[in-house]
Amino acid sequence: MAARWGGSGVKTGFVPLDDGFELRFAGLTVLRHSAACPAVSVARGEPDITMYRGNYRIADAPRERSAPGSWQRDGEGVVLGDAAGPVARLALDGNRLVVTALRPGDDRLWVRFHADPGETVWGGGEQMSYLAVNGRRFPIWTSEPGVGRDKSTELTRIMDAEGMAGGDYWTTNYPQPTFLTSRWLAVHLDANCYSVLDFSDPACHGVEAWAGEAAFELFADTGPIGLVGQLSSRFGRQPPLPDWAIGGAIVGLKAGLDSFERLEGFLAAGTVVTGLWCEDWAGVRQTSFGRRLFWDWHISDRSRARYPDLAARIAALKARGIRFLAYANPYLCNDGDLFAEGVAGGHFALRQDSDEVYLVDFGEFDCGVVDFTRPETRAWFAERVLGQEMLDQGMAGWMADFGEYLPTDVRLADGSDPMEAHNRWPVLWAEVNAMALASRGQTGEAVFFMRAGFSGVGAHCPMLWAGDQSVDFTRHDGIGTVITGALSAGLVGNAYSHSDCGGYTSLHGNVRTAELLRRWAELAAFAPMMRSHEGNRPDDNLQYDSDPDLLACFARWSRVHAALAPYVRHLSDEAAETGLPLQRPLFLHYPDDPALFAVQDQYLYGADLLVAPVIEAGQTERRVVLPGEGAWRHVWTGADYPAGTHTVAAPFDAPPVFYRPDSRFAALFAGLAGALAG
Structure with a gap:
């Protein structure tokens, strides 16, 4: 129902003021407009976008920007204008505020939402550096987070020079254009476009949207618990986790057949093991970054050589109460077997200037982008790859990696603008994985975990993981960022998060220490899933089974994790009912x-x-x-x-x-x- 104009006592709607008007929702001032401080401005953008291996440089040079000061009622909404005429319209329908640019060609909107003095703000999706986001700008664009993420460090500078790969405090796999304030108000931009949440001005909460029209959803409650519950209902709640996922450690090994022998060492040390995760199940290739996986997600001669009789080994592990987990991502390498099948089926995104498959450089190998805008392709990948090649082999879960790399100059099957589709891509990827589980009746029993996300990913993805932290204690890319990531993601509807126990990224001499491994095991025990990772350079780094003391440490904390299972089951059931995350600010x-x-x-x-x-x-x-x-x-x-x-x-x-x-x-x-x- 559309909101009407009202007097000073109106709870939801537009209210005239001496020098302008304000918009209220549930008794809270949402925005305030005056000629001296316009609530909306518009312009025409001139974007400049560069992408290299999932790292983006995005700039804009907006033209003909107008911040209209005059206003007049327009039915149940309001039109803002300048000397040349109408510029923008605002309309509130229920909890949905729609802002529309009225000048032909305008495709940039800036909206200033009201801020009380001293108000604290959270949001932006999964933010790794800051929980409270006051005083900073946060571009909303899913990407590689970068290595170092701190422009003052040498590692970040090196990575920037090598390929824009250093990152910054705001770069994240999982951004979301949603913010919450300590007035217990939340605002969500219901759009996939590039946007910016700007909290650098204490007088307002700014949102920039690369669109000619933007819809903002408003939520209010008497406290944060109810507000988080509303957001989790809006974006989707995850099913309760299966007992095996919370009842002990998942040991990550990628040593081919030797992984099974090494697993016995963990068990002999007293580790409570509920899963063996072998991301190298489909094969490996060596690159300058380190040992990489061979991106051809099926049982092949290559995978059989590395993991002979895999289905039988998976069954034998399950008989001992240990699940087998694997790895997949939404790309297929052009030197693999499935690539030709994908080309024949029309399953790849294409170049804009030809019918050739668009290939993306992932670091010394090229891959096709599986085009999930096409329903037939979503069904093919869910059935042919995740279903037949993984679930039907007995796999109980996998890392559903990537999702951030959709280039902005591809041609998609549904004709959509890749600038609009880019942020939506992780949600489509999550949907394909969820389709596979549902097709085998494995929803709530098998578990895939993702690092990439955007608004609505929680409706499909049962578990987040915090991405590729550096193997260190650094402020913006080390062990501590996984806490911030879990807390921030939990505020916008994601109940479950965990991390690579031990960290992942090891470059330029940055290697794990025994201290880091011990501290990460302590942290991982108090997350819903405890999963180790050997990292991108396993041969250069300590592993938990590198020496008896580290192995005993991991075993101890796996027992703590297992002992907590009844409490985690309670929290998991609570999350399904209320939307509250397990790890909470x-x-x-x-x-x-x-x-x-x-x-x-x-x-x-x-x-x-x-x-x-x-x-x-x-x-x-x-x-x-x-x-x-x-x-x-x-x-x-x-x-x-x-x-x-x-x-x-x-x-x-x-x-x-x-x-x-x-x-x-x-x-x-x-x-x-x-x-x-x-």
Whole structure:
């Protein structure tokens, strides 16, 4: 129902002011317009876009920009104008604010949403550097996050020089044009286009959209729990996780047949193993980046040479309670077997100037982009590749990698503009994976996990993973970013997140330390899935089975992860019912304390457990905030701490973890120390 104009007491609708008007939603001021401070401006864009291996450089030179100050009512909406005439129209229908450029050719919109003084803002999808996003701009464009992500570091500078690959604080696999504020208001841009969330001006929350019309969905609640629940309903909730995924560790090995022998070493050390993940199941190739996978997702002579009798081995593992997981992505290499099948079926995106397959350079090999805008292609990939080649072989899940690389100059089967399709691509990729699970009755039993995302990915993807962190403690690309990523993604409807335990990216002499591996195992135990990864250069880096101490460490924390399974089952069921994420910012349960709004280095695991991982090198104690009132009990010593800020000892195997003594899971939490000790 369209919103009407009203007087000062109107809760939702347009309200005239002495110098303009304001728009209210659920009693909250959403935007305010005056001649001195226009709410909307428009222009015509001149984009300049460069893409190299999933890294993008995007610039614009907008022309004829107008920030119209005059306004007049237009039925139940409002038209803004300048001296030349009407410029833009605003209309509110229910919770949907539509802003339309009225001048022919205008394809850029800027909207200034109202901000209260001191208001805190979160959002932008999965953000790796900042939970509270005040004071910064966040372009919304799915891409490689980059290596280093900090322009002041030498590693980032090297990666930028080598191929725009250094990244920045805002680059992310999973952006989303949604923000939440501490007035418990949320605004979502319902569009796939390139956009920017701009919080650099404390007087407003700015949104730039590369479109001639933009629809903004508004949400309001009395607190953050209800607001997050509304957003999870809007974007889709994940099914509860299967018991095997939460009941122990998934060991990542990519050593061909030797992976099975190495797995026995983990088991002999006392590791609780519920899965073996071999991303190299389809074969490997060697590049300057490191050992890469052969992107031809099927059982072939190449895969048989690396993993002979794979289906029989998968069945034998399952009989022991261990699932087998694999890997796939939405591209096929042009020197593989499935490429010819894809060409014959018309399954690839094409060049704009010919009917040739558009090939993308992924780093010393080229691939075709599977065109998911075509229904027949979605069905082919879901059935032929994910169904027949993976699920029918007994695989219980996989890493559904990539999704960020759609070039902006391809020709797509549905005729859509690739600039519009680019951000939508991860959602289409998630849908194809979900189709495969549904076709075999495996929804909620098999699990695929993705790093790429955009609005609505949660309706299809059961689990996020935090992408390719560097193997270090650095502020913007190391171990700590996986906490920020989980917390930010959880606010916009993603219940489950986890990371590559041990990190992934090792370049230019940056290699794992034993300290990093130990601290990452401590962190990974308190995530819904605990999964190790050997990284991009496994031969150059320590692995958990490189020496007995590291192996014993991983085994200890796998037992903690397994012991938490009944609590995680409770949280998983809660997520399905309410949309609450498992890993939560402190303010989600303690919204009346603004001091908690920017805390991003610790989290609530559900309502009853507080986890403060060690994410700095050489740290043996750390500052911990215990929110609310009443006591929190230290898991490892049983000592009670009052609410407040404390410096807590944090030696190896005892990261600061606390629980509420009155929790119905208190006995389980008290037993974690015994599980750790074995």
